[in-house]
Amino acid sequence: MRKFMPLFILLLIVMLTGCNSSSSSTTGSSGKSDNASAGSKVTDSNKPKRIAFFSSAASNNYLQTAITHAEKTAKDLGMKLDVFDGQFDPLVQLNQIQNAITSGKYDGFVVEANDGNLVCKILTEDAPKAGIAVAAIDIELCGVQDNAPKGVLSFVSGQGLVVYKDIMQKIIKDNPEGGKIAVIGGPATGSNYINMMQAVKSELTSQSNWNLAGEFATDYTANKAYQVAQNVLQANPDLDVIFSNYSGMTVGVVEAVKSANRKNVKIYDFGGDQWSFKSVENGDIQQTVIMLPKEEVQRGLEALHDHFNGKEVKKFYNLTQEEILPGTPYVEKDNIKEFKAKGLPEY
Numbered sequence: 001m002r003k004f005m006p007l008f009i010l011l012l013i014v015m016l017t018g019c020n021s022s023s024s025s026t027t028g029s030s031g032k033s034d035n036a037s038a039g040s041k042v043t044d045s046n047k048p049k050r051i052a053f054f055s056s057a058a059s060n061n062y063l064q065t066a067i068t069h070a071e072k073t074a075k076d077l078g079m080k081l082d083v084f085d086g087q088f089d090p091l092v093q094l095n096q097i098q099n100a101i102t103s104g105k106y107d108g109f110v111v112e113a114n115d116g117n118l119v120c121k122i123l124t125e126d127a128p129k130a131g132i133a134v135a136a137i138d139i140e141l142c143g144v145q146d147n148a149p150k151g152v153l154s155f156v157s158g159q160g161l162v163v164y165k166d167i168m169q170k171i172i173k174d175n176p177e178g179g180k181i182a183v184i185g186g187p188a189t190g191s192n193y194i195n196m197m198q199a200v201k202s203e204l205t206s207q208s209n210w211n212l213a214g215e216f217a218t219d220y221t222a223n224k225a226y227q228v229a230q231n232v233l234q235a236n237p238d239l240d241v242i243f244s245n246y247s248g249m250t251v252g253v254v255e256a257v258k259s260a261n262r263k264n265v266k267i268y269d270f271g272g273d274q275w276s277f278k279s280v281e282n283g284d285i286q287q288t289v290i291m292l293p294k295e296e297v298q299r300g301l302e303a304l305h306d307h308f309n310g311k312e313v314k315k316f317y318n319l320t321q322e323e324i325l326p327g328t329p330y331v332e333k334d335n336i337k338e339f340k341a342k343g344l345p346e347y
Contacts, residue, residue, distance in 0.1 A: 048078050048079055048080050049078075049079050049080070049107040049108060049304070049305075049308055050079070050080045050081075050082070050105055050106050050107055050108075051074060051079050051080065051081050051082070051106065051107065051108045051109070051110060051301065051304060052081075052082050052084060052100045052106045052108075052109050052110070053067070053070050053074075053081055053082070053083045053084065053109075053110045053112075053297070054084045054086055054093055054096060054097060054100075054109060054110070054111045054112060054113075055067055055083060055084065055085060055086055055112050056086050056088060056093075056112045056113070056114050056138070056139070056190070057085060057086055057087050057088045057114075057220075058083075058085040059087075059088070059220075059221075060220055060221070060246075060248045061248060061273060061347055062246070062247075062248065062271070062273070062291065062293050062347060063293070065293045065294065065346070065347040066112075066293035066294070066296060066297045067083055067297075069293065069294040069297055069298060070083065070110070070297040070298075070301065071083070073297065073298045073301045073302075074301055077301060077302070077305045079301065079304075079305070082106075084096045084100070086112070086114050088114055088186075088187055088219055088220070089114060090113075090114040090115035090118045090119075090189055091118075092114075093113070093114045093115075093119065094115075094118055094119055094122065097109070097111070097119060097122055097123070097127075098122065101122070101126055101127055101130050101132065104130070106132055107131075107132065107133065107304075107308070108132060108133040108134070108135070108304040108307075108308070109123070109127060109132055109133070109134045109135070110135050110136075110137060110297065110300040110301060110304065111123060111134060111135070111136050111137070111141075112136075112137050112138045112139055112297075113136065113138075113139040113141060113190075113191075114139070114187065114189060114190065115189035115190070116136075116139050116140050116141040116142060116143070116190070116191050117141075117142065117143060117189075118189070119141070120141055120142040120143075120149070123136070123141060123151070123152060124141070124142060124149050124150060124151030124152055125151060127151075128151050133153055133304055133307050133308070134151070134152045134153060135148075135152070135153050135154045135155075135156070135300040135301070135303040135304050136148060136152055136154070136155045136156070136300070137155070137156040137157065137296050137297060137299070137300045138156070138157055138159065138192070138296060139157075139190050139191045139192065140155070140157070140160075140191035140195075141155070143191075145160060145161055145195075146160045146161075146162075146316055146318070147315055147316050148315045148316065153303050153304065153307055153313050153315075154299075154300065154303035154313050154314060154315055154316070154317065155315065155316050155317070156296050156299040156300050156303070156316075156317040156319065157296070157316075157317075157318070157319060158290075158291060158292065158296070158318065158319030158320045158322075158329060159191075159192045159195060159245075159270075159291075160195060160318075160320075161195045161198060161199055163195075163289065163320060163329070164195050164196045164198070164199035164200070164245075165199040165202070165203060166330070167199070167243070167268060167270070167287075167289060167330075168199050168200055168203035168204070168243075169203060170268075170287065170330070171241060171243065171268055172203065172207060172210070174266070174286065175240065175241065175266070177209065178207065178208075178209025178210045179209075179210060179211075179239075179240030179241060180210070180211045180212075180213050180236060180238055180239050180240050180241070181200070181204075181210065181211070181212060181213060181239075181240065181241040181242070181243060182212075182213040182214050182215075182216070182229075182232045182236065182239060182241070182242050182243070183196065183197065183200050183212070183214070183215045183216065183242075183243045183245075184216045184218060184225055184228055184229065184232075184242060184243070184244045184245070184249065184253060185197070185215070185216070185217055185218065185244075185245045185246075186217065186218060186219070186220045186245065186246055186249070187217060187218075187219065187220070188217035192245060193217055193245070196243075196245050197215050200212065200215070200243070213232060213235075213236045213239055214232060216228045216232070218249060220246050220248060220249050221248070221249065221252070222248060222249060222251040222252035222255075223252060224249070224252070225244065225249040225250065225251070225252035225253050225256075226252030226253070226255055226256050227252075229242060229252060229253040229256035229257065230256045230259070230260070233256060233257065233260045233262055233265070234260075239262070239265055240264070240265065240266065241265065241266050241267075241268065242257070242265060242266075242267050242268070243267075243268045244267065244268070244269055244270070245269075245270040245271075246270060246271050247269055247270070247271025247272065247273045247275055247276040247288060248271065248273070248275075250267065250269040250271065250276065250279075250285065251275060253267055254267060254279065254284050254285065266286050267284065267285045267286060268285065268286050268287050268288075269285045269287065269288040269289070270288065270289045270291070271288055271289070271291055272288045272289060272290035272291050272329075272331055272339075272344070272345050273291075273345050273347050274345050274347070276288040276331070276345075277331065277336060277339070277340075277344075277345055280331055280332065280333055280336055281333065281336060283333075286332070287330060287331065287332050288331045289329050289330055289331065290325065290329045290330075290331055290339065290344060290345070291319075292319050292322060292324065292346065293346070293347055294346055294347075295319060295322055295324065296319060299317045299319075303317075324342055324343070324344070325339075325342065325344075326338035326339055326341070326342055
């Protein structure tokens with residue numbers, strides 16, 4: 001029996017050596033790791049990419065529509081998606097992003113920032129170094145307008161400075177006699193609020209017959225907007241215009257104006273939801289600007305998907321030029337039928 005023992009041991013050694021010689025490392029879909037600066041991990045090409053979607057919050061219809069569509073889009077693209085509610089709190093969101101990077105679970109991020117400057121470094125440097133590709137939506141990062149900063153794949157938005165300037169020019173044109181305007185926006189740390197106020201001030205600078213009654217940051221809720229608008233109306237009996245940059249908030253503005261019986265105050269809106277469409281038709285608001293929560297988050301996820309598959313990715317997706325629009329994002333009484341014919345609004 002002993003003379004067969006060496007042969008048995010030899011066979012066992014050969015078997016073990018063969019097992020250990022197989023490589024346990026995998027590569028991306030291109031067969032090699034992508035450029036580290038683009039933020040792509042070396043992963044199994046057959047394994048679904050895991051994506052973290054950092055939503056600014058989940059407390060209104062716009063955001064909920066985006067989250068629902070993000071889940072659908074991710075499924076269609078074969079991705080696994082985790083959604084994080086940023087609660088309109090920059091520090092909460094920063095902590096969420098830090099934890100997601102540390103976890104090592106994610107291949108990509110879609111980020112709707114609460115403060116584009118606070119999360120600038122972590123998204124443009126830390127995430128790419130960890131092999132995570134980043135697409136930003138809605139809120140600008142690092143103060144870069146209408147573009148993705150270095151280290152970020154793509155930026156998707158329809159609320160750039162140019163859009164807000166167009167709205168102000170429309171207000172001025174509609175009211176050639178001038179007047180007094182109050183501006184009500186969302187959180188002051190967001191680029192949408194910053195762009196709005198920059199546009200208001202720059203356009204009013206050359207208008208000697210216009211005065212700014214005040215600028216007011218809120219939490220995008222109707223209740224808060226109602227309180228702000230009520231106070232502004234009481235303090236400014238000569239107020240002519242209120243500009244609100246979210247339809248869910250403008251609901252409160254309209255109610256405050258009606259409660260104060262100030263029929264002479266014109267209201268301009270940004271949001272383009274079902275309520276605002278009806279309000280344009282019945283004359284409660286002068287204009288709304290369409291927002292596309294579905295296309296916004298979808299373009300962000302598609303940018304990651306294309307990147308993972310070695311395709312070229314646009315640095316900036318301008319939602320005001322989406323094919324679903326009838327050539328303009330500005331909804332008024334005389335063109336609202338064109339938007340409806342396109343199946344809008346979408347939330």
